[in-house]
Amino acid sequence: MVHSMTAFARVEQNGAYGTLSWELRSVNHRYLEPHLRLPDNLREVEGTVREALRNGLSRGKVECTLRLTESSSEAALQIDQERAQQLIKAAEHIAQQIQQPAPLNPLDVLAWPGVLSAQSVDSQAINQAATELFHAALQDLKDSRAREGADLARLINERLDAIQTETQVLRKLVPEMLAIQREKILVRCQELKVEIEPQRLEQELVLIAQKSDVAEELDRLATHVNEVRRVLKTGGAIGRRLDFLMQELNREANTLGSKAIDPRSTQAAVNIKVLIEQMREQVQNIE
Structure with missing residues (x-):
């Protein structure tokens, strides 16, 4: 089968972490020349992506762009209820020893280290999803080239x-x-x-x-x-x-x-x- 070196592919996937998308563009070139644009927190997939390109394509200048739009849901922030209660009790205990204590500010409680934290993200799961999505994008690109x-x-x-x-x-x-x-x-x-x-x-x-x-x-x-x-x-x-x-x-x-x-x-x-x-x-x- 004859393959062109000119093609375009774009795939997208939604998950709990947000939205992942790959854009692949290829044009003619004497050799295989990949150019990768990846978010800093997803650099681990670079080796796998380059290997997949070497195995899947022979020639062409290929631009691969990965984008991650993180989820902005309310569940992105978590409150450590136990730590917050400990902090409130400690503040009330101190207030009893002060003649005119200032009211406790809830934002001060949230600002205390360890009380409020961002929802932990499984980086390995995101890397796996990005890798699988890239293989789908590469196949789409190869089909277009064919x-x-x-x-x-x-x-x-x-x-x-x-x-x-x-x-x-x-x-x-x-x-x-x-x-x-x-x-x-x-x-x-x-x-x-x-x-x-x-x-x-x-x-x-x-x-x-x-x-x-x-x-x-x-x-x-x-x-x-x-x-x-x-x-x-x-x-x-x-x-x-x-x-x-x-x-x-x-x-x-x-x-x-x-x-x-x-x-x-x-x-x-x-x-x-x-x-x-x-x-x-x-x-x-x-x-």
Whole structure:
């Protein structure tokens, strides 16, 4: 299966601790380059996340952002009733020994160390939840990359079909173009009133045919087209191999254009180069 390097995924989960969310963005890159943005209290998941990325992806610049919105419910604060009662009794005992004691302020009781505390949060549970949620986000990202990769493969195959059509048409036109070239030479000689020995004429035509022989280039183009199709079917991390094949296709198309002896062969070479360039741009996004 062909995978694109461009994709986006976002997952969210609510729990007693609040709301966890992952955002994953990936774009094309020569290697796998992860960038993580994590809350300070969830840094422990970084190692697991990096390992999952290495196992799940081969190439691409991947930005991973984790957000935690903590719960603001009333249960977030807890009062140590026993400690508060001890503090109140101690304050009343002291008040009895003072002639005009000030009234006891409840906020002073709450401010005493140990009376009021934030609800304890199980950091291990949050880390576990963040890790599991990341795996879900990564799978979503991979599915998105696979869908886009299938579209890229279809677009490339369409252009391979067009190249195949161009080469087949050109192969059939070669004998006709050589015959036209022969006729042009004969007409030119008659216009200049130059007599050429039949043997010399045939030698010149043989040289022209050799210089304009594109059978080898057409064969190599066909071979490269078949190889690209095979690589697309193989799937996996094929981006670099496809990029190399695009270079080889372009090389043959350039040679084809340099050997052109007819406007139709020139146009065919230009059409093929345009198709190759379109494929090359798509290949840059393939993993």
